[in-house]
Amino acid sequence: MSVFPAEIESDRLRYERLHPDEIGPFELYRHVKRGAPHIEEITEYVTWEPYDHPKQAADWVTQCGDQFEKGADATYVIRPKEGERAGEFAGLAGLHPDWDRKIATLGTWLRKPFWGRGYSGERAGRMLELAFDRLDLEVVTVSHDPENDPSRRAIEKYVERFGGRKEGHIRNDLVIDGEPRDSVRYSISRAEWEQNTT
Template structure:
């Protein structure tokens, strides 16, 4: 039994666990493979690279399934509930608790057709609710590559909305294309979130 729910919803989005029992690896592979539409833009500022073959998608889904079952982390497929792209794989959202530190780290990426729709903030609100109401954690953190202006803007909007703050620059915190890079970290406490959730 996992501490994470297998499915979640927010106003416009549905979240399904990334797990071998639920997700076809070929569906994921179609959007994360080398040569997929906009894949170079999608992966420019993230810590993973386009997949060369479907086995990589299967292995990632299996890893996510094990993490889910062990309550170490949850990764969700994000799908719009309505509109012309309803039901499509829009991206992935993750939450990784560090139980000893009472901290969760959030992560997300979206396919380019889903950029600029406010989905990142909506997803953040749902993941914060999961972290604070269900998992009883004290702090949620999120980081981005300093060169990723799209992520910066999205993160700043929801961090401000929920009363959090920018903590600063962490040197050599992430690796992108085999090179260490700094990250910019933000956090929201459970108290800040509860005071600003409405």
């Protein structure tokens, strides 16, 4: 039994674990393959590239399922709960703990039709609640490429809302398209979270 819940909900979204028992690789592959709608924009600032074949999706779903079961990592499929796109694959949300340091890192990506709806902040709030209330972690971090203005705006908004802070500009922290890239890192502590959610 994993320490992570298999399914979570927030106001408008449902999060299902990315696991072979729940998600078929072709559902993921359809949205992440080379040539998928808006895939170049989606992957411009992330550390993975569009997939070339469905085995990559199958391997990723299996890897995420294994990590979930071991309590090492939680990756969730994001789906809207209502509206014309209810139940659709909107993207992925990740919570990546380092248990020894009592810290976790947030990660997410969304398909372009789901940009600009406040889903990133809603997802962050739910993942912070999971990290602090269920998993007893002390700090949650999140980073973005300095040139990724939409991510910066979304992150700054929820970091401020939950009382966190900008940690700084970290040089050569990411590798995107085989090239080292800088990142901007933020953090929210459990004390900051509690002070701003009660």
